[in-house]
Each structure stands twice: as structure tokens, then as C-alpha cells.
Amino acid sequence: MRASILLLLILCAGKLAAQTAEQFKPALMETKYGAKIVYTSAGHSLTLDVVSAHIKPLDKSGVIEVDKKVLQYILIENSALSLTDTTVARQKAELLGYAQYELDYIKNEVKLEIADLQQSWVNINNKIYLLWYYRVPQNNKQVPEPGSKRAVQQVNLSTLCFAHVLNLNSPVLEGEDFNDTKELLTKIAKTLKQNNSKIDLGALYNELHQ
Template sequence: MKKIAALCLVLVLSGFLANVCFSQNEAFHIELLPAKKGAVLAFSGKKHSFTVHIASDSIKTTDVPTYFTIDNQILQISCVAVPNGADLGNYNKDQQKTTLDSYADYELEYFQKELKISIKNLKREWVIIQNRLYLIWQYDVPAQKIGKLKGEELKQQITHQIFLSAIMHDQILDLNTPMFNANDPVKARKLLDDIAGSLKIFDKELDIPALAKTLE
């Protein structure tokens, strides 16, 4: 499993991302809390917090706090710091679209120029989930030389990648999943939609131990 997670890191991580979600104004502490039906991923900051629910009986963690394997589907849930601490929370819909489009453009350029990933059939779609605007962007990854990672031959080829991105306070919430040949794209999209639909927002720091008890 570590090999798959490591491959995912190579193909997904950008220069913005880190183990702790942060921006100029606020840092989030991340905790995965077991629940009766799956788990709750909590992002707790001093002024703002949020949670998402992952509904699955098979949730495996990796060495990176925001990476998981859900029923053999790799999943990343992360925040992206926006330069200069922009007050994204007060942006109107058009401003949000401009910001999210620019974010996707930046990431795509990074993937292609820095990670040398070929991208084809790029698609973008705007959707509203629980009154929040999301940019869905996805693309195919043509067959290419997989190579080696840490001395091990990589056995799987990523064929497609889906992202759901939304404004979250002064940051960008990003849900994404890479797909291999064995993965079902409909199931993968539903996983992201369900997680986005479970989003709960709090204008305070979370009491993680108290929250954990309510999920028992």
C-alpha cells in the first residue's frame, strides 16, 4: 500500500501542499476520527474549523495525514494556502470561479512542467453541493513510462484524475482521487460528491476529544 500511496504523491502533490493545512492567517490541525459508519476528518483552526465524513468500512491511512485508501480508491483531502491571505470567504460567485480556475491552471502547469505528466481530455464543470460552489476538473493520463520510485519498479499506471475544489475561508479545499485501470470512475466521482456533501463548518476551534466521543 505504501508503494501506491507514494506513486499518488508523485502525481498529485503541488508546491502549495503540506501535512498541515495553512495560510497566512490560520493553521488547521488535522485528525481522522473513527465513527460508527466510516470516519470523520476534522480540520481544526483557532477561528474556523470544518469536518467531512468518509462513509466506508475500509479506510486505510498512509504516511501523509491527508491521504487515504477508501475501498481500494486513493483519496486526498487537503487545503491549499492562497498567497497574501486573500479574504476568499467574501468573494462573490464570479470571483470564486476566477480564483478556482486560476488554482486549477497553476496545478495543471505544475503537473506538466515540473512532474512531466502528460494530460489529455481536460474537462471542467461547475456544480453546487450543499450551497457551496465547486469546480470539478478532471483529465486522462495517457500511457507513459512509469519508471521507478525509491528503487522499486512501479506496477500501476494512473489513467485518470478527478478534483473537486472549493473556497474554504481564506483557503481552497481540494478533494481529489487518481484512478487506475481497476477503479470505477462513477464510483470515484460519487465518493468525492458524498464527501463534499458531508461538509460541516464551524466558526470556532474544535474540541477534538469531545467530538470523538460523540462519534463513538
């Protein structure tokens, strides 16, 4: 089952990206408990665990189905983000700026109406996340796929990793509960591990499949 509205950050993320010195390579690896999301560069890496018996990659890179819910994960580069100033105030300003950019793009370029925007700060394992979500009004011109349900909300959980924005997001479809979607994103965020070293993707794959 897919949302009848495209995950909005798929439309916007490419516009925000700017070339930086550090480029991360993504990978999704099957594990005994579900899947592991990996991003690695020459000097840093991060991983996230998705625990579920039902995970299916979808057509878009970085988009998977978890227990019949659509999930997008994306690491967005932007040269305006600071590697050296990691104060709480700076992190909050950068995350709010990122969210506002996405919202402006959705409203002004995609011409999609949104309503009831909510934003709050969440501390997960001593790391700052911006939880932001909004309602997708019914008067938007969506063309549902046969058998699909309309997205009524979009939920995002964003944080900073190595001067990149890590964003997890998922739509709330008709008949679904907002708290279940929020819990899915939070559960994955709790598994985030950041490393000051690269990951050998081949070695990690062999380790996971021993």
C-alpha cells in the same frame, strides 16, 4: 492496492501554500460509520464524513484508502484568496486559478504529461465546486509498484472554505470506472460542514467514541 502514480496534488500543494493569519490543524477520527475529517483553527472549523467499513490511513498525511480506492483530502492556504469577496465570480476565478497553478506545476516541474482536461461547475448543497479531471497518458514514465495498477485519470473536486482551497482527489486506476471515483468525491463533499468556531479535538474524539 495503490496507484502506481503518486497523487499529483501531494507534489504541488506545498508550493502553493503561503502563510496566512489563520492556520488549520487537521485530524482524522474513526467513527461508527467510517471516519471524520476535521480541520480546526482558533476561529473556524470544518468537517467531512467518509462513510465506509473499509478505511485505512496510508503513509502520506491526508491520504487514505476507502474501499480499496486512494483518496486525498487537503486544505490549502493561500494569501491571495479573499475572505471578504465571496461573490460567485470571485470564487470561480480563484478556483480556476488554483487548478491552473496545479496543472502548470505538474506539466512544467514534475514533467508529467496530461491530456483531455475537463472542467465543470458543480453545486453541492448551495456551494460551488470545481470538478476537474484529466487523463494520464501511457507514455508517462511511471514505475509501478509490484502488484499495483497504473493510474489512467486523476479526478479533483475543489471548493473554497475560509479563504482556503479544500481539494478532494482520487486516481482512476486501470479497470476502474470514472463515475465511481466521481461519486466517491461527491458523496464526501455532500457532508461538508463549516463552523464559525473552533472544534475541541479531544472533546470530539470522546464524543465519537462514547
